[in-house]
Amino acid sequence: MADTAGPQPGKVSRKPSRAALAKWERVRSFALGLPGAVEEFPWGESVAKVHKKVFVFLGVDDGSCPLAVTVKLTDEAAHAHALTSPGAEPAGYGLGRSGWVRVPLAAEGAPAADLLCDWVEESYRTIAPKKRVAELEERAT
Template sequence: MGAAFDAGGVREAVREYALSLPEAREEFPWGGSVAKVNKKIFVFLGPDEGEGPLRFTLKLTDDDVHADALAVPGAEPAGYGLGKSGWVTVPFGEGIPPLEVLCEWIEDSYRAVAPKRLAAHLDAPRPQ
């Protein structure tokens, strides 16, 4: 038998990556955590473990990536009309893609809302 899936650990790794992006910051509206850049949310991280279902919501602009996210078990277009604009809610559970893929999704969402000058930092060479 394999190790139990650690949804809280995956959520924390996604949170850390989101907050590592240029000028990203965390805020806590509506009883949950969000990552923002330039006053715009690029990922809803939801409540902490034990305070509700662990899931995250992000804006995916690439049609193939959007379809891949919706293929995750339990994933769905975001509520409150956000789904019409490409927002997808993905549960942190069995069947979720590897962290590398989740980070690519976070970056896509960041690029969708960040000013071009900040998004350009993601394309600059990174120190080895």
């Protein structure tokens, strides 16, 4: 018998919605607009790097797995907040112990793009050299 109850909170569809794809594109664009940021595709997924270090894992947008972003959040409040997002979890491969959090984009109640961009910026500030962070701060003034 088919489940007709509709989407459940925290459940993630394999096929991303237009809204999730738009959110992913906005986060990707924001990340790649940060000083010195470049996109690479290790392990078949999109990542944004600064000085050869990953500051956000963007996953894949081909529908092969649920859209998500993974960021490093060292601020305890931001880290705790991210983990309250539907389906969010400490990143795999031991990265979660260092503050990396995987946040699905398509789950009902997923964070808005603005909040995700804030988390991407925090991750960038944690990973980027001081010179690049200074460039970012200069842009803001």
